[in-house]
Amino acid sequence: MTVYTSILHINRPEFIEEHFPTINRRCLDLGIDMSREPIPVVPAAHYTCGGVMINQDGQSDISGLYAIGETSCSGLHGANRMASNSLLECVVFAHAASEAIRQSLAAIEYAWANCLNGMRAA
Numbered sequence: 001m002t003v004y005t006s007i008l009h010i011n012r013p014e015f016i017e018e019h020f021p022t023i024n025r026r027c028l029d030l031g032i033d034m035s036r037e038p039i040p041v042v043p044a045a046h047y048t049c050g051g052v053m054i055n056q057d058g059q060s061d062i063s064g065l066y067a068i069g070e071t072s073c074s075g076l077h078g079a080n081r082m083a084s085n086s087l088l089e090c091v092v093f094a095h096a097a098s099e100a101i102r103q104s105l106a107a108i109e110y111a112w113a114n115c116l117n118g119m120r121a122a
């Protein structure tokens with residue numbers, strides 16, 4: 001069974017080109033003129049809930065392993081994705097993870113410098 005979506009009720013090709021230029025061109029490439037005929041559609045995964053459990057810094061329970069975006073499970077979405085928050089989540093957690101990594105590197109450099117100083121003093 002083929003399922004279709006249709007925009008035929010808007011009987012203005014210029015509206016379609018103005019509002020959906022990319023979809024329109026892709027459909028035309030596939031031989032579908034959405035101003036004249038319905039568009040066949042198929043189901044697709046829009047978002048995957050789950051993944052590597054992380055904290056608010058994007059850090060997993062494996063030291064040094066960070067995960068962000070759809071590969072992670074931040075808890076932000078609960079059991080189902082909150083609409084249009086996925087891209088925002090990527091940006092927010094990317095920033096938080098980069099800050100956490102920067103701080104942990106600074107702590108390692110500080111500890112390493114102390115270690116070297118201790119060795120020199122011994």
Ligand SMILES: Cc1cc2nc3c(=O)[nH]c(=O)nc-3n(C[C@H](O)[C@H](O)[C@H](O)COP(=O)(O)OP(=O)(O)OC[C@H]3O[C@@H](n4cnc5c(N)ncnc54)[C@H](O)[C@@H]3O)c2cc1C
Pocket residue numbers: 045046047068069070071083084085086087088090
């Ligand atoms: C049709 C659709 C519509 C959507 N609309 C919205 C929306 O309106 N608003 C919204 O917030 N979210 C939307 N989303 C969800 C959002 O796009 C995703 O949650 C988000 O892009 C995930 O980002 P990501 O960086 O985690 O993963 P991705 O964007 O999938 O990036 C993963 C990258 O890793 C690359 N990769 C994979 N395997 C390897 C490998 N082995 N080596 C190197 N690279 C690799 C891939 O090529 C890809 O570039 C939509 C998703 C879909 C499918």
